Amino acid sequence: MAYAFTNSRGVKYYLHSKKVNLKGGREQTIFFFARDVRPGALDAVPAGYQVIETAKTGMPILKKA
Numbered sequence: 001m002a003y004a005f006t007n008s009r010g011v012k013y014y015l016h017s018k019k020v021n022l023k024g025g026r027e028q029t030i031f032f033f034a035r036d037v038r039p040g041a042l043d044a045v046p047a048g049y050q051v052i053e054t055a056k057t058g059m060p061i062l063k064k065a
Contacts, residue, residue: 002041005033005051007058015051015062016040031062 003015013033018040021027031046045051049062 001043002037003044005060007053007060009058011035011058013060014038015042015045017042017046033060 004012005015006012013035014037015031015033016038017029017031019027019029031042031049045062048065050065051060052063053060
């Protein structure tokens with residue numbers, strides 16, 4: 001089951017991760033929230049991160065703890 005976060009406006013977002021290749025050839029894992037469950041959905045917040053909500057839009061983001 002994908003990790004779900006409901007913001008203060010009542011909108012539910014699901015946490016995902018994806019591996020991307022940077023211009024220098026290095027591979028990096030990115031984390032993002034989406035309103036629907038897609039491939040790459042995570043079951044929990046990664047260790048060392050916390051979910052916060054932006055004040056203006058209510059969009060959740062991951063922040064290093």
